[in-house]
Amino acid sequence: MSFDPATLARIANLARLDIPVDQLSRFGAEMSSILALVDQLQGVDTKGVLPLSHPLSAVSEMALRLRPDEACADIDREANMQNAPETENGLFLVPKVLE
Numbered sequence: 001m002s003f004d005p006a007t008l009a010r011i012a013n014l015a016r017l018d019i020p021v022d023q024l025s026r027f028g029a030e031m032s033s034i035l036a037l038v039d040q041l042q043g044v045d046t047k048g049v050l051p052l053s054h055p056l057s058a059v060s061e062m063a064l065r066l067r068p069d070e071a072c073a074d075i076d077r078e079a080n081m082q083n084a085p086e087t088e089n090g091l092f093l094v095p096k097v098l099e
Contacts, residue, residue, distance in 0.1 A: 005028070
């Protein structure tokens with residue numbers, strides 16, 4: 001996949017990267033090679049491969065400290081909402097980050 005300079009400039013803008021115009025072609029080539037690698041990885045057969053909880057657990061025995069995945073029922077919602085700068089209908093309001 002190749003990227004034209006306008007597309008690269010748009011991606012850089014969305015990622016808040018300041019890429020000089022004279023380097024857009026180099027970054028386009030690098031992004032194309034990254035996406036080619038991702039396509040290559042998509043073709044790997046991973047059936048029967050168990051997920052790792054830590055990347056190093058494949059090469060060494062590690063005692064991982066994992067907590068149980070349980071919902072916390074004893075949270076005082078009202079007390080937490082008082083610390084928020086802005087709330088609405090029981091939800092935290094955050095600034096818009098995407099244009």
